[in-house]
Amino acid sequence: MSSADFVKPIEILLVEDNPGDVQLTKEALEDCKMINNLHVAENGEVALQFLFKENEFANAPKPDLILLDLNLPKVDGREVLEAIKKDDTLKKIPVVVLTTSKADEDILKVYSLHANCYITKPMSIDRFFEVVKAIESFWMGIVVLPH
Amino acid sequence: MSAIHTHQVLDMVGSIEDLQMSLLNNIEDVIYVATPDKYELVYVNEAFKNIWGHNVVGKKCYKVLQNRDEPCTYCTNHIIFDSNHCGVHVWEHQNEITQRWFKCTDKVITLKNGDKVRFELASEITQLKATELQLKKSKEEYHMLFHAMSDGFSYHEVVYDKKNEPIDYIFRAVNPKFEKFTGLKKEDIINKRASECIPKYGDRVPTFIEKYGLIGRDGGETNFEFYFKPYKTWFNVSVFRPQQDFFCLLLDDITEKKTAEKKIIQTLADLKVSNQELEQFAYVASHDLQEPLRMVSSFTNLLQKKYNDVIDDKGKMYINYAVDGALRMQSLINDLLDFSRVSTRGKEFQECDCNLILGKAIANLKHSIEENTAIITNDELPLIKGDEIQLMRVFQNLISNGIKFKGNIPPAIHIGCQRKDKFYEFSISDNGIGINPKFKEKIFIIFQRLNTREEYPGTGIGLAICKRIINRHKGKIWVESELEQGSTFYFTLPVLKKEN
Incomplete structure (x- = not known):
């Protein structure tokens, strides 16, 4: 690994329709050590266009990490996940499902669609910040991913 | 062999009169002669004497x-002495004495x-009469059954072609219910072929004629349900063979049963929909209601965190x-969800040991029991049929x-059980603060x-969840308590069927 790799910011795609959660995630990531570029897709359709570099996203970077909410307008999170995991290039990107739902059927569905992990958004702000930091440090710092 | 002459015969039996007398006295039939004016017996034979006495x-x-x-x-x-009457009068009579x-x-x-007298020869027919009566009775019974039975009944003879294949059948008998069910009139169909009476069948041999015909020919029976459109009626049709080349058809109106069945299926479908809606509600509660709540709590938190310096104590x-x-609202939503899941997520009932269930509940409360130095005792508990996880929750909650709700002394809780007829009555008594009896429903x-x-x-x-769980198990739950006197919660569960 060259020193340039450290300088290159981490590209994170946040698929989230709730502006409040977008704001919270942004604030949590600001506190993180690693430099990151946060891209936000407010629904599943935009997320897929971003990932497949369609329309105005022709020059979009390939994300290093995807944070995915489940219940989204238009194309929902489960469909986005399915599309990612079917694509040979995209399926290597770790997908963290970050959602309010605690429903068993959601958890089961998401893992059977090969999500990398499922996290329920914590109620307390401190816990939320901790979780976002933990995601970042685990997936971007600890885990060895293919280039 | 030479011919026997009359005088030789007379020698053998004495005289013709003796022979006649001997015959009269040896036949089994009763004979008597009586005068018509005074009704006096003039002569009776031995058979008569054997029944009504000598002298x-x-x-x-x-x-x-008599x-x-x-x-x-x-x-x-008055009949036989009528001058216009000639010959004999024959009648049947039951003797009043015998x-x-x-x-x-x-x-x-x-x-x-020259006197004219009454002569009667009576042959006993008691046995015959009994058989006749029996026959008449069974005929009446059959007739009554045939006419009054709630099933439509018809009796048919099979018609064959030259190759002995059934091609048609003839109506031999139908009961009123059959006429009512089919709309066919008895007088129009008796002794006629089905193909004539039911014109729409025409020349072709419908499969059912073949089916019935084969039963008439080869035996066996069949049973099926059939919807008769013109009458909007469901029939259960039974066909069987009472004798070679005949078959009987029984029609049972099962419309009511069918309607009830349909209703049950509809109700089940409705229930399924309503359960799905409830599940939907549960999902909405767990997800959609939580999200705005999380926003409220997160941003007020963030406000406190980031603007701590500018907010005064009152603001904090x-x-x-x-x-x-927001946190409390979240608990309420989670609890509501929990409450709704008693019915939507309940497991199928299985036989389970309440001692083990109680054991698990106590194990779950280990920390709290130790912390409060609580003493838990229990009776031997029975086997019951239920949802183990839910019943554990009931024990655990209680x-x-x-x-x-302990008082000033360390809590002592006893779990008891008594059989009361078809139910077990469980009790959980404590030495805590008690409940004002006026609130015993409200809790x-x-x-x-x-x-x-x-x-x-x-x-x-x-307690609301406990009540819902116990209700699901067809039991009751209640409390008996006085303020500062401790409380005893009771609940009942049905005893196992095999122990009934």
Whole structure:
């Protein structure tokens, strides 16, 4: 690994329709050590266009990490996940499902669609910040991913 | 062999009169002769004497034969002595003394002196009569059954072609219900072929004619349900063979049963929809209602965090209330969800040991029991049929309430059980603060609390869930308590069927 790799910011795609959660995630990531570029897709359709570099996203970077909410307008999170995991290039990107739902059927569905992990958004702000930091440090710092 | 001459025969039996006498006395039939005016017996044979006694000559025939004091009302003298009447009169009669039936042949005979007397020869037919009566009775029964039975019944003879293949059938008998069910009139169809009576079948042999015909020919039986459109009626049709080349058809109107079945299926479908809606509600509660709440709590929190310097103590207190409210709302939603899942997520009932269930509940409360130095004792508990996880929750909720609402002394809780007829009555008694009896109904209502949150935390869902679980198990739950006297919670569960 060259020193340039450290300088290159981490590209994170946040698929989230709730502006409040977008704001919270942004604030949590600001506190993180690693430099990151946060891209936000407010629904599943935009997320897929971003990932497949369609329309105005022709020059979009390939994300290093995807944070995915489940219940989204238009194309929902489960469909986005399915599309990612079917694509040979995209399926290597770790997908963290970050959602309010605690429903068993959601958890089961998401893992059977090969999500990398499922996290329920914590109620307390401190816990939320901790979780976002933990995601970042685990997936971007600890885990060895293919280039 | 030479011919026997008359005089030789007379030598053998003495005289013709002796022979006649001997014959009269040796036949099994009863014979008597009586005068028509005085009704006096003039002659009776041995068979008569054997039934009505000896020394009867000279006595009144009605007295001897029927033990009457006057001539019989049914006496046939007026018939046989009628000048227009000639020959014999034959009738049947049941004797009033012996109850035996006789076939009587009455006629008038003229004695040597010219007197006309009544002659009767009576052959016993008691046995025959009994058989006849039996037959009549069973015929009546059959007739009644045939006419009054709620099933439509028809009796048919099979018609074959030259190759002995059934091609048609003839109506031989139908009952009124059959006419009513099919709309066919008896007089239009009896002794006619089905193909004539039911014109729409025309030349072709419908499969059912073949089917019935084969039963008539080869035996066996069939049973099926059939919807008759013109009458909007469902029939259960049974076909069987009473004898070779015949078959019977029984039609049972099962429309009501079918309608009920349909209704049940519809109700089940409705229930499924309503359960799905409930599940939908549960999902909405767990997800959509939580999200805005999380926003409220997160941003008030963030406000406190990032603007701590500019917010004064009063402002911080406001924020605390807002955060606390949001957290409580979240608990309420989770509890409501829990409450709704008693019915939607309940497991199928299985036989389970309440001792093991109680053991698990106590194990779950280990920390709280130790912390409060609580003493838990129990009776031997029975086997019951139920949802183990839910019943464990009931024990756990009730025991933890006993600990939570403790008095000044360490909690002592006893779990008892008594059989009461078809139910087991479980009891969980504590030595805690007790409940004012006027609230004993209210405590089972969802989110009802008797104490402030500061004194005793909790949303007030526990007993409501217990009640819902026990109701699901077809039992009852109630409490007996006095303030500061401890409480005893009771609930019932049905005993196992095999122990009933």
